[in-house]
Amino acid sequence: MGPGQQAAPRRGAVRHRGRRRPVDVLAQDREAVLLRQPHRRRPAGAGGGQPGRRRLPGWRNASKEGPRATVVAVDPATGKEQWRVETQQAAGVAALAVQGRHLYGVTTKGGLFVIDRRTRKVVHSADISSVSKGFAAMVTNRGAVYGVSDTTLYRFHPKTFAVSTVVAGINGAWYSGPHLNVHEGLIYTLRGGNLVAVDDRPAH
Template sequence: VMDGHLVVGTSGGVDPAKFAVMDLKDLSSYTVVPTDGNTVKSFAADEDRIYFASETGVNAYSKADKTISPLEFDGPDLGEIWGVDHVDGKLAVVSGYGFVAEIDVSDKTSVVTDLHDAGAVAGPQAGMGIAAGRGYVYLGGNGAISRRSLRTGEVVNLQAPGEAKDAEVIEGCLYTGQYNAQGIWRYDPAERQQPRQAAHFPSEQNRPLDTSWDPDNELLLVGVQSDTEGGGALWTYSPKTGKSASYVNPIDDFQLVRAVVNRDGVAYLGGDNASKEGPRATVVAVDPVTGKEKWRVDPQQSAGVAALAVQGRNLYGLTTAGKLFVIDVKTRKVVHTADVGSVSKGFAAMVVNRGVVYGVSDTTLFRFHPKTFAVTTVVAGINGSWYSGPHVNVHRGRLYTLRDHNLVEVDDRPSH
């Protein structure tokens, strides 16, 4: 409530977010203005304007003209904005990058205060997506992506708004799936610049969950959940051409795409269901170039897919209930099932290294025998500090994941 008016902001689903102002003395008198963003939040006002935050920055609503325009100022990218206030002609904007920007709205200048430098207590974030390649390991976080040099050990924190849920290194460049509704972001260490958005997708497809590089079609594949609409999507992106595509609900109207892997130009999608009712754990083979379904298998699981991996003709699937199923992609039949709840329950991730499928859960790093599918613990009690499910990646035959808040490198050589 501001100066006798109710100010309302929405979060966008299929449509962009909206900004509204209602006169509390006359409820029939109100203005609704669409925005270019997905979220309208954090209000502040002066005599002439009402300010609000979105993922595009700070915007200003003119009380006289009833129009919205971006707030222009000389200063840094604000990233995800967590708070806005106004006093004496200046806006105080709290950035998810860990600083406060004091913006003079008349002079269009700013003064930035780093919260850590100012004495705020800082600690390690829980990790998100992990990727490795060309001598670097990247770990996603909130508002930041940590880059570690495997040669020197140097750690550099990069800025990217939102959360890097998963990532791949493709020809030396990092590509991430960014929550919330941030699409795909790209970072090239040779350019010496911060990450930037490479592809934008409909805002309702807001939560990327899993990434996979398809070398046959030269496409980055991203499995996505829609928080607002239900279901999900498969995103594809070509680093060579910059073209992208989004295939909505490739499994069904209820299942999000929890996991995506590929082999020989075919993408395999694993379904999960955020609701308590409806189908789950369906596996669908898709042509990622056209988005057309090739076949599907229902492995008859009570819980959704947590992770997929493909090795040879075997497609491995882990469920959030700690069940393993293996599908022969040639015969399209389930050839093996097992209870692996001793090493994995809840969210998980899998990767192939040296012809062997490895998995990681919140507690354990483990591997599967390539013929018998028997599970062997590699590191017990790894207990990675993950924010939205564990991850594991591989580079030059070595595995990378988290133990507590620490990045670890594991060299495992099973005698198969």
């Protein structure tokens, strides 16, 4: 290795990129815009009964009971609904991602659901609250779906949908919920207050 060269990171290795804010890029499915009915974060100033703050309407479902995490596909050209799936989750959607024929969703209570976009049926559900609870973000990279929560960077197996921890204790210092992005095979997110690049090469 010559002067100034960097060694290639090992599998799952983390490269520090300094204290920079990564760009949050949203991906749109080519066939349909996938919408969700989330359990939304309280807007700034909404408060939770704290002195000097007021509660604003609309930051959570109006009804205390009923379906959560309803997924709706909308034609991006016409704006018309194509289909919807009631996922029967106990909380709203924190993040969505598409890999092949499957749409992955994670809820704010740590529920995972996977929808087959051809049959429009939920084909898998699981409790992943050990790695993801609260707000989350997901992307697709190297044939797998990755997610990040306030505490953990994790990955789903593309066939079994089993969840694996990629980086534990990532504890990103986000002020608007966790985010992650992908560039040239590397996954970018925060660990603490530092922007990091994670090189994970799943064997599936």
